Amino acid sequence: MEKGKKKGKEPEKEKIREKGKEEKKKEVEKEKVKGKEKERGRDKGKGEKSNGKEEEKRKERETVKEKEHPKGTTEETEKDNGALARPPLEPPEKNKQILVLGLDGAGKTSVLHSLALNRVQHSVAPTQGFNAVCINTEDSQMEFLEIGGSEPFRSYWEMYLSRGLLLIFVVDSADHNRLPEAKKHLHQLIGTNPILPLVVFANKQDLEAAYRITDIHEALALSEVGNDRKMFLFGTQVTENGSEIPSVMQDAKDLIAHLAADMQ
Template identity: 60%
Template sequence: MPGVREAGLLGAAFAVTGGFAYAIWSYLSPGQKEEKASAENTGEVPAVTEVKSANKQVLVLGLDGAGKTSVLHCLATGTVKRSVSPTEGFNAVCINKEDMQIEFLEIGGSEKLRTYWNMYLGKAQVLVFVVDSADPDRFPLAKTHLHGLIKNDSCLPLVVLVNKQDLQGACSITEMHDALSLSEVGDERKLFIISTHVKKDDLQVPSSVQDARELITQLVSESR
């Protein structure tokens, strides 16, 4: 797989520096969720609360059930969340790293919410796409949406998290590379593939997720 950086294959590939300050919130309160539902019925875009002075953004996308919220929680807090509900709207994590504030924005992966994905690409410095590696029946759908996202930006860095690697029958990085046709994402793009898993009974965040956090923040710091 020429031009592809594989991370997370041999354990910790990056030193985790720590020193992160973070805040987590959901964009949609119960009242806002009702407003969003009403907006969906009328075809209007749901209102989104602005993040305070965040100057960098990482967009976290993937089909429903891929494990985006669990990974996002680990990236932000360095801990494993015991119970995670499906994202019904938007989740955001804001990390302060040195002189840079990074907003991790997750948009739910349900069919209705996928229609909003492209609206948020313009501000992103990095796209993180999470795939359930143990659900091959949905690989074609994940591939279609991923290529639809990146087709208009040949340089947007892409980090693919091949998630749920702890499950029986999970596909390897090489298999996922082929299933998602990642050889077609473009030679100009920085592309990384990381195998991840997050289990609710884990006592510590897996090293692969720590690697992902360090890699993503490095990519953001190098962005324009």
């Protein structure tokens, strides 16, 4: 009987053992799921982080626009922003803009944002398409349009030139190897319009390797830009974020305002 009883309990024990095993299995499964969820959480965090960065960049861009263009008066600019995302095939028929062109990395965005804020402001990313900035001075409002300098965006340069009030061409004075390429593009652009005023920014003058103004004048063959054209060359630099822009950039801004007013 005892044995029988014992035998009778064996399957019970077996059941309990099995149950124990199953529960353990379930626990392990649960842990696995938790682990996966955690991982997912981490990935989400990563996404949020990069979104955070995007957000920062967007905010930086908006600061310039908002500062220079008080809210409520930005209807035209909003339309431009649409153009930022999807470059239109034809330039919009609207006010003439001051075009800011030059090879990628020359410093167009940095110069433009610094002029807008009167404070040095380094760009944090290459311009993917268009960057419209409106600058209000005491007695004028200027619309600037930068078009990205990377290869895919260069085809838009000439397209927009016909609607340009004047051309600001920015070069990296220290990028000696690409000055011939910059020269080629500059001469192609101005070749289509013999009177369009030209303002050249020989940027990155802070760099030791930078060519000085006279060398840039020669490297870009600026003596060949045509007698009927107003042409100016400034040595510029965008150095410490937040510092006041150098007086030469202030002078350039004043001159641009004058030229733009003359052309309207």
